[in-house]
Amino acid sequence: MITRALLVLGLLLFFFVGPGTSSKAQDAQAIVQASFDYWRGKASVATVEMVIHRPDWERPMTINAWTKGKSDSIFFITAPPKDKGNGTLKRGKEMWIYNPKVNRVIKIPPSMMSQAWMGSDFSNDDLAKSDSILDDYTHTLMATETHEGKTVYVIKLMPKPDAPVVWGMQRLKIREDHILLQEEFYDEDLTLVKAMTGSQIQMMGGRLFPKVWRMQKADVKDEYTELTYQELEFRDDLPDNLFTLSNLQNPRR
Amino acid sequence: MSIDLTMAWRNIWRHPRRALLTIAAIAFATVLLVFMLSWQFGSYDTMINAAVRLHTGHLQVQARGYHEQQDMHLVVSDPTAVNRILEGIPEVTAHTARATAFSLVSSKERTYGVAVRGIDPVRETQVTTLKQLIREGHYLTEGDTNAALVGGLLAKNLRVGVGDEVVLLGQGRDGSIAATVVQVRGIFSYGQDELDRNVIYIPLPYFQEVYSMRGAVHEVVALCVSLEAVPRVKRAVAAGLKTIDEENTLVVLDWMELMPGLIQSIEMDLVSGLIFYVILIIVVAFSILNTFLMVIFERTKEFGVFMALGTTPGRLTRLLLLESTTMTLLGTIIGILAGSLVTWYFQVHGIVISGTSEMLRQYGLPERMYPQLSALSVVVGAGLVLVITLMTALYPALKVRRLRPVEAMRAV
Numbered sequence: 286m287i288t289r290a291l292l293v294l295g296l297l298l299f300f301f302v303g304p305g306t307s308s309k310a311q312d313a314q315a316i317v318q319a320s321f322d323y324w325r326g327k328a329s330v331a332t333v334e335m336v337i338h339r340p341d342w343e344r345p346m347t348i349n350a351w352t353k354g355k356s357d358s359i360f361f362i363t364a365p366p367k368d369k370g371n372g373t374l375k376r377g378k379e380m381w382i383y384n385p386k387v388n389r390v391i392k393i394p395p396s397m398m399s400q401a402w403m404g405s406d407f408s409n410d411d412l413a414k415s416d417s418i419l420d421d422y423t424h425t426l427m428a429t430e431t432h433e434g435k436t437v438y439v440i441k442l443m444p445k446p447d448a449p450v451v452w453g454m455q456r457l458k459i460r461e462d463h464i465l466l467q468e469e470f471y472d473e474d475l476t477l478v479k480a481m482t483g484s485q486i487q488m489m490g491g492r493l494f495p496k497v498w499r500m501q502k503a504d505v506k507d508e509y510t511e512l513t514y515q516e517l518e519f520r521d522d523l524p525d526n527l528f529t530l531s532n533l534q535n536p537r538r
Numbered sequence: 539m540s541i542d543l544t545m546a547w548r549n550i551w552r553h554p555r556r557a558l559l560t561i562a563a564i565a566f567a568t569v570l571l572v573f574m575l576s577w578q579f580g581s582y583d584t585m586i587n588a589a590v591r592l593h594t595g596h597l598q599v600q601a602r603g604y605h606e607q608q609d610m611h612l613v614v615s616d617p618t619a620v621n622r623i624l625e626g627i628p629e630v631t632a633h634t635a636r637a638t639a640f641s642l643v644s645s646k647e648r649t650y651g652v653a654v655r656g657i658d659p660v661r662e663t664q665v666t667t668l669k670q671l672i673r674e675g676h677y678l679t680e681g682d683t684n685a686a687l688v689g690g691l692l693a694k695n696l697r698v699g700v701g702d703e704v705v706l707l708g709q710g711r712d713g714s715i716a717a718t719v720v721q722v723r724g725i726f727s728y729g730q731d732e733l734d735r736n737v738i739y740i741p742l743p744y745f746q747e748v749y750s751m752r753g754a755v756h757e758v759v760a761l762c763v764s765l766e767a768v769p770r771v772k773r774a775v776a777a778g779l780k781t782i783d784e785e786n787t788l789v790v791l792d793w794m795e796l797m798p799g800l801i802q803s804i805e806m807d808l809v810s811g812l813i814f815y816v817i818l819i820i821v822v823a824f825s826i827l828n829t830f831l832m833v834i835f836e837r838t839k840e841f842g843v844f845m846a847l848g849t850t851p852g853r854l855t856r857l858l859l860l861e862s863t864t865m866t867l868l869g870t871i872i873g874i875l876a877g878s879l880v881t882w883y884f885q886v887h888g889i890v891i892s893g894t895s896e897m898l899r900q901y902g903l904p905e906r907m908y909p910q911l912s913a914l915s916v917v918v919g920a921g922l923v924l925v926i927t928l929m930t931a932l933y934p935a936l937k938v939r940r941l942r943p944v945e946a947m948r949a950v
Contacts, residue, residue: 337713341611344713367714382707384717389705391644397651400640404709
């Protein structure tokens, strides 16, 4: 009798708990996927102003950016004049930078991927692995909040055992209309390292989009990097030859 | 008292062979201690001087926090003013300025992250041994612009040789992108992988131009006449800095603060040495204890007679202590003399330990090591032996006080 009861109980637990958790994980995964598709679009063209802020100095830069699909992107600095023409190409998980002064393309070695990109608070990894939040982590829905009357999902991302990532955990806040409000980066000890926060949500390129993104280190107050979208346009497609080394070196613009 | 001394002296030589052996044991321990301590102190001096001449110098003036954070925005903005202070101190023999930026270095096929250092080609040779470490090609000359010295391992990794071009790509002090092409002028090898793999030197003025330094540097390095002069010079520099740097942004760091690892390894070596010395002294102490215990056992009858004749136990103790003190003193004096002689010989001629030159080169040390005889190494070694043997001799000397005259006279 008892064994039978246990068996039934076990089966019940299996049917309820088993699929229940996995569908919850799928929910979280789906939310992240939808949000990622939303902010990346199929392809996009943007002009972004990047300001690196430090206690004793501040440096603005203007960047033209093209993205396509999950992982291809190319950026060119257009201002200040001193840095004009510097470019970064990202394909898959690889990155190259181009400097017009020395007229060379340099591939960023794996050992330098955790270094700052152009001296900002974004690392090369942040740019190169932006789509790894989909594939390298398991997603769990932690809680829901409300923001301007809309539901916000708080999702915890734990790296998969063999995933080549530097973070011990990430936490995303995604609004129900797919807008990413915040991305927090934690180290292996699960202490906050830095956080990226979106603000000034407004219509851009035909959809609601946070105009300003701020990446702030957790341990220092007055140091951050702010991205402000000046222009943003979503497209259905961009030519493949835009994301090539030869285009990095001789931009066809 | 003088009769006691005569008796003690005669008692020692009642067994000349035993007395000589004991004295020899004490002397041998002293010789070893004097020599080993001198050797240790000598090798520390060599290590420190070699390390100082390798890169860091005795003292450095830096912006506060630069040493910990290596942030290129923390600069010494007016190196000329610092130079004036250093030139006003007679005990400073040479000084130079450097700047450092972490950059990508790329050859045709490969890219690495390295520290690019701007150095003053002329002054650098007065402070460090860099010029002697060039294995291929040439050192930088004054007025060079886009020339670079590359570490041996880095050159191998980049697959470049003398005359090839490499691209440097980093960030300037103003946040702008710093990029340049430099030609490999020479290849250096410190024998330390860390430096040979990660460092590129370019001329300082060119560095300041490429990295938009606006005349600033990251460290002003000074060399003093001797290690002993360092604290004095440090105080003088600190006082001088107060006059030019009102916001108190500059600090002066000595080699101990710049290379804490060196002091730690010296301390570790000293402690492990001390453990060895204590073991050595304990062995010697036991042999002395043995000698004096035997004295008591074989002279019990004699002591009984002394006591029956009215000698106080206190006087007997004093007699025994005189004997042991005389022997210990003899031993240590002979030890100090012989030890100093041996040490002095090697101090003049040096010692080469075969097969270690490769390891020593790794630490930038010369092949031949010299012990350094000093008052400290003599006094510490001999003093330790003296104190411990005297303490050992105390036990048998006090044991005499428990003797009863009648029983003692019956003892065999």
